[in-house]
Amino acid sequence: MGVVTVAWNANAAPRRYDGHAIVRIEAPQPEEIAALVSAGAVILGDRPGPDSVHLRVPPQAKAMLAATAAVAETLVADVQPGLDAERARLALVGPVTHGASFFDDFRDLAAINAHLDALAAAHPGITEIVSVGTSLEGRPIRGIAIRAGAADGPSLLLTGTMHAREWLSTMTVTCLADTLISEHGADPAITTALDAVGIIVVPVLNPDGYVYSWEAERYWRKNRRDGVGVDLNRNFPFEWGGEGSSGIPEEENYRGTAPASEPEAAALMAFILAQDTLVAHVDYHSYGQLLLYPWGYTSTPTRDAAEFQALAEAQVDAMAAVHGRQYLPLQGSELYLAAGVADDWAYADAGLMAFVPELRPDFEGPGDFVVDPSNIRGTCEETLAGVLVLAEWASEGLEPPDTTGADDTDTTGQGTESGPTDSTGESTSSNADTTGAVTTSADNSFPGGEAGGPPGDSSEGDGTGGSGGATEDEGCSCTTEPRRGPWLLMLAMLGLLRRRRALTLRQ
Numbered sequence: 281m282g283v284v285t286v287a288w289n290a291n292a293a294p295r296r297y298d299g300h301a302i303v304r305i306e307a308p309q310p311e312e313i314a315a316l317v318s319a320g321a322v323i324l325g326d327r328p329g330p331d332s333v334h335l336r337v338p339p340q341a342k343a344m345l346a347a348t349a350a351v352a353e354t355l356v357a358d359v360q361p362g363l364d365a366e367r368a369r370l371a372l373v374g375p376v377t378h379g380a381s382f383f384d385d386f387r388d389l390a391a392i393n394a395h396l397d398a399l400a401a402a403h404p405g406i407t408e409i410v411s412v413g414t415s416l417e418g419r420p421i422r423g424i425a426i427r428a429g430a431a432d433g434p435s436l437l438l439t440g441t442m443h444a445r446e447w448l449s450t451m452t453v454t455c456l457a458d459t460l461i462s463e464h465g466a467d468p469a470i471t472t473a474l475d476a477v478g479i480i481v482v483p484v485l486n487p488d489g490y491v492y493s494w495e496a497e498r499y500w501r502k503n504r505r506d507g508v509g510v511d512l513n514r515n516f517p518f519e520w521g522g523e524g525s526s527g528i529p530e531e532e533n534y535r536g537t538a539p540a541s542e543p544e545a546a547a548l549m550a551f552i553l554a555q556d557t558l559v560a561h562v563d564y565h566s567y568g569q570l571l572l573y574p575w576g577y578t579s580t581p582t583r584d585a586a587e588f589q590a591l592a593e594a595q596v597d598a599m600a601a602v603h604g605r606q607y608l609p610l611q612g613s614e615l616y617l618a619a620g621v622a623d624d625w626a627y628a629d630a631g632l633m634a635f636v637p638e639l640r641p642d643f644e645g646p647g648d649f650v651v652d653p654s655n656i657r658g659t660c661e662e663t664l665a666g667v668l669v670l671a672e673w674a675s676e677g678l679e680p681p682d683t684t685g686a687d688d689t690d691t692t693g694q695g696t697e698s699g700p701t702d703s704t705g706e707s708t709s710s711n712a713d714t715t716g717a718v719t720t721s722a723d724n725s726f727p728g729g730e731a732g733g734p735p736g737d738s739s740e741g742d743g744t745g746g747s748g749g750a751t752e753d754e755g756c757s758c759t760t761e762p763r764r765g766p767w768l769l770m771l772a773m774l775g776l777l778r779r780r781r782a783l784t785l786r787q
């Protein structure tokens with residue numbers, strides 16, 4: 281495959297959205313939303329918000345909007361002027377430099393890739409360009425691995441732009457890489473984190489869609505399969521085909537013809553499974569100011585729900601402390617069922633703690649994927665605080681708390697990784713035995729539908745799911761720990777759980 285040159289042609293004629301409004305619907309009823317979507321409205325944000333939905337409503341659907349019982353507020357009467365302004369502004373950028381101004385505005389794929397190269401060239405000691413794979417149209421999916429400490433230390437994976445139009449995720453993830461790399465050795469918290477934890481950053485998982493969103497359709501979400509596209513975030517094998525994904529190619533959440541049918545999804549899976557130090561995956565989307573975690577496919581909690589919630593709360597607290605932006609932590613399915621999502625797969629089949637931040641803005645004010653570029657730095661700064669929480673959790677930098685013997689966290693012993701066991705009887709989780717290959721789909725009889733067995737969350741009081749882990753240090757209950765804040769204590773406990781998970785993974 282030759283080199284694909286990605287030039288943004290400012291003279292191309294992109295699709296126009298004249299007269300499309302953005303409306304917010306309070307207390308949305310699923311039937312009303314479905315009717316509006318069938319009339320041509322499009323849900324903005326990845327999923328409906330907890331109390332309201334933003335829709336982009338084309339002119340022909342406005343009459344239906346007026347006829348619904350829903351309380352709707354028009355936030356933007358016509359999106360096209362905003363798109364024109366964005367395009368005009370970006371056309372004036374000129375040659376992109378990789379200095380301090382890089383994050384002043386949104387950047388196209390060529391600039392993002394060049395920025396990764398510039399970072400790697402300037403910091404060769406702690407970085408390495410990595411290849412995740414190749415897109416459908418032959419574009420490389422590139423990342424940068426940052427490793428300042430031991431090669432076998434735990435690592436985090438941060439990814440962006442699975443959905444093409446979510447440009448704030450592209451810039452945020454690139455900015456996270458930039459900040460982490462540039463501030464290593466200067467910023468104490470970043471230095472501590474990177475000396476203990478490797479971080480791999482992949483800003484654009486869907487390069488074809490991203491380019492297309494720049495050149496042709498600003499609201500493009502999917503990859504570019506057959507011109508209609510597949511929603512990569514419904515294409516992952518775990519519980520593929522279930523509710524909250526569509527079998528209709530024209531729909532925004534079209535799941536594709538088969539699990540992992542799309543090269544972008546398959547590449548990410550293979551990449552993840554090849555990294556034996558990974559402990560968490562954070563996949564940045566926009567928007568809604570949410571911090572989601574599995575499951576997406578069922579409203580049943582995961583076996584690790586308490587750990588997910590606690591770790592999510594620690595992240596959102598740290599994030600809110602930066603600029604006052606509150607992100608809401610919750611299980612993804614509390615908003616809307618979504619089957620075949622990357623975070624369910626990463627958790628169930630790769631054994632990772634998996635989070636999906638939905639970045640700015642929230643659903644209160646006007647919302648869109650088209651946001652003022654002044655949000656880039658602020659979003660980067662607040663998400664960095666969340667990454668540092670995860671790094672601390674991963675690094676085991678804190679001693680685990682003394683558990684007073686009765687604690688159940690160290691007694692599970694037995695290897696039934698009680699993760700998602702579906703009705704086929706196969707334990708589809710089984711981190712221990714699937715890490716070698718991208719084989720996960722074979723275990724699931726699709727479509728899972730409602731029968732897909734939820735995890736055995738209810739059964740064990742221990743719920744920690746550590747298989748193995750029997751050799752975990754026993755935690756003498758004989759001393760009284762110096763007093764720590766509850767937040768630190770919680771992180772310490774989570775660190776203990778992480779170690780158990782890591783042991784499971786390596787068996």
Ligand SMILES: [Zn+2]
Binds near residue numbers: 442446
């Ligand atoms: Zn998204």
